[in-house]
Amino acid sequence: MQSEMMRKILLGFLWIDGFLVGILGVAFLQLSLGSVAFPISALAAGxxxxxxxWFSATLTAGPAKFGALVAFAVAFFVSAAGGPGGDAVIPQDWRSFLLLGLGIAAPMFAGYAGLLPAVETAPARPTKGGRE
Known part of the structure; x- marks a missing residue:
């Protein structure tokens, strides 16, 4: 059984990973196969x-399991905001909506539909004398 501190550290790493998935999803969103837009990063991000x-759900049952998705959303919306010169990293078309939909909405649906594992709980320890 993992200690509570180790669970929090692992959750923090998963949140950082969610942010990195957001950055990489945005970075590779404009890939194309020849002249056809091919947003494979949206599928990969989802x-x-x-x-x-899934991994966060094995560590906690609370709302903290959605922290990686929040970090992904932060990376997405920071990238969607225009810079000082009015430039934007994300194209303003259907690919950005696909990245947002597959990157956040699909995992959120899985989380609320009960498609995630339950957190393992520690078995109850007997007290002295064998009584609980």
Missing amino acids: LANYVLL
Whole structure:
């Protein structure tokens, strides 16, 4: 059984991973196959965020398990905000909505639909004398 401190450290790393998935999803969003826009990063971000949510659900049952998705959303919206010259990293078309939908909405649906594992709890220890 993991200690509570180790669970918090692992959750923190998963949140950092969610932020990194957001940055990488935005960075590779404009990939194309020839002349056809091919947003494979949206599919990869959705799958990666679901895996991060899965691992977070094994560590906590509370709302902290959605921290990686919040970090992904922060990375997405910071990238969507225009810079000082009016430039934007994310294209203002259907690919950005697909990244947001697959990166956040799909894992959130899985989380609320009960498709995540339950947190393991420690078995009750007997007290002295064998009584609980």
